[in-house]
Amino acid sequence: MGIEGASLFIGVDLGGTKIASALVDADMRMIDRVRVATRPEEGPSAVIGRMLDTVQDLTLRNGCGVGEVRALGIGCPGPLDPKTGIVLDAPNLMWKDVSLAAPMAEATGRPVYLENDANVAALAENRLGAGRGARNMMYITVSTGIGSGLILGSKLYVGAAGSAGELGHVTMVADGPLCGCGNRGCLESLASGTAIARRARETAVRPGGEGILKAACGDINAIDASLVASAAAAGDAAAAAILRDAFEYLGIAVANVVNLLNLDMVVIGGGVARVGDVLFDTVRRLVKLRSFACLARDVLIVPASLGADAGALGAACYAAERLAREERDAGCDPSICHDLEGPE
Template identity: 50%
Template sequence: MKSSFWGDYLSRNYVVGVDLGGTKILTAVADRQGSVLSRVRVATGADLGQDHVINEIVTSVAVALREAGVSTEAVAAAGIGVPGPLDPQTGVVYLAPNLGWQNLSLGEILGSRLKLPVYVDNDANLAALGECVYGAGQSADNLVYITVSTGVGGGLILGGKIYHGFSGGAGEIGHITLAADGPRCGCGNLGCLEALASGTAIAKRAVALVAEGRGLGILSRAGGDRGGVSARVVAAAASNGDGEAILIMRDAGRYLGMAVAGILNLLNPSVVVLGGGVMQSGSILWEAMLETTRRCALSSALQEVSIVRAALGEEAGVMGALALALEKSQGV
């Protein structure tokens, strides 16, 4: 039986979603049909400290509600995505390196400040939920989301719900080991997908080429400045036909395809959604990923799966936060 508390909140018609990043906070207000009424984007200001960031979240929610013409008393719940490991049950953020947070009871703090039930989850998990509910994987009960940008992250929707794993760490797709003697990853391991196919990995490989006196086409694209060599520069050089850049992008695509194939064989999802800046870098990486996936995955796992580009862009996280708030406010 629902308590009077839940009875009160179930009668409210709006929800708030917050996507908290290292550089920006994106906040939105939606009705119970998922229609977004307002969006507010502000700088995170992580270098100004924990209290500043929390104040910015609270302020952004207030502004978003005002722009939507919605009072706090009409809001059922708020969902928030955070970049780091956390406990979705308690709302405690164990570690958010880009924010300088450790063991922060964010759900409790924001719940008290906003006077609302607040639900906290990992940002990649909520991006997966956003794509599942509103984006490229709509209506999929079993979906894997992979984001390839500065790093590689992921989220799992299994049986229509976010899958957190035993201790909340599921979905760390970027740290699947693909080359036992490969380059060192930021996590300390060798040969992680993130160390082989992320934007950072692509740039590092190109910089190493330039340091050896090669990669002249890539260096030219960077205006002759070695410090300007980035994944975007490498992708542009590859699209322009530079052979060394093409090889770098193809290799990154092949490693990504190996990871996707392993995920298909393990989880047999109906949809794999790939997002992030690197996935917008042209067809070379995408085609290499698909070719490797088809070669390495079992035919039974490939038979019905859809491998698609993300549809929501940078709004995937905030849309997932709204979806989480809607789900939780219905008492599910």
């Protein structure tokens, strides 16, 4: 493979069900990837141990040492503090105030940088994927929840404390469904895969919902977003209406962001986005309908292209960019220069 002496980075995508890690070269080309189960019920130190195992696997089987890895990046569900490397609250990991970057840095002897998973995925799609060349871009992932990240002026925009880009939790309906965050009527409570499945289960037991129930072989618990998408594709009107409503809410949210930020591009990924045209056509239609014509004309709305690798690749990109920035700032007091707002 000839990677000896190369400039290597490792990105780790820590999710509630899996840890996906990638070894990349200085140009962010994937050399190798590893996936293992997270098993969060075993607690933070077991999970951190498994993350370290993936790092060791990646280096050992590619004939390099951890010492040849210049830096590691971790993408993790937030809220978290990128400056201290502490995960503040990650319900699907059952973590509160867990120090993550420090033990990883101690065990590897390498710099470790932590950032929100949707933010690093946004960075990956912008630097390497469907959003290449876009200076002002929003990445949205629609799966069980809705996450997003913003690239503004070609930089990852993280806001005052690192938590910017929570499109999933903008309020769409004042008295809408209760959201996991405690608010009502969030976009996530109306347009995520979980929301689509919930509406379909409610519809299935009402007149008109027979087609959905039949598609689930009569088992209400078997109804998920992909079943709704298949039923809609097979011509079921109730399923099609559920998808249309969800994607119209998504389109309204995107139209709001387009009016606010005059984006060049919106990149949409995640499991639900795999339904394809029905989502993208609806979002494009709503943006045209609800944004200023000149702003709607400027924005391309496209599918994400990196799939399940976006998180790990983005974490590696983030590490490389933070390290480059710290090296540029070298010479000044690191305790002051550590005050980063995100990579350039």
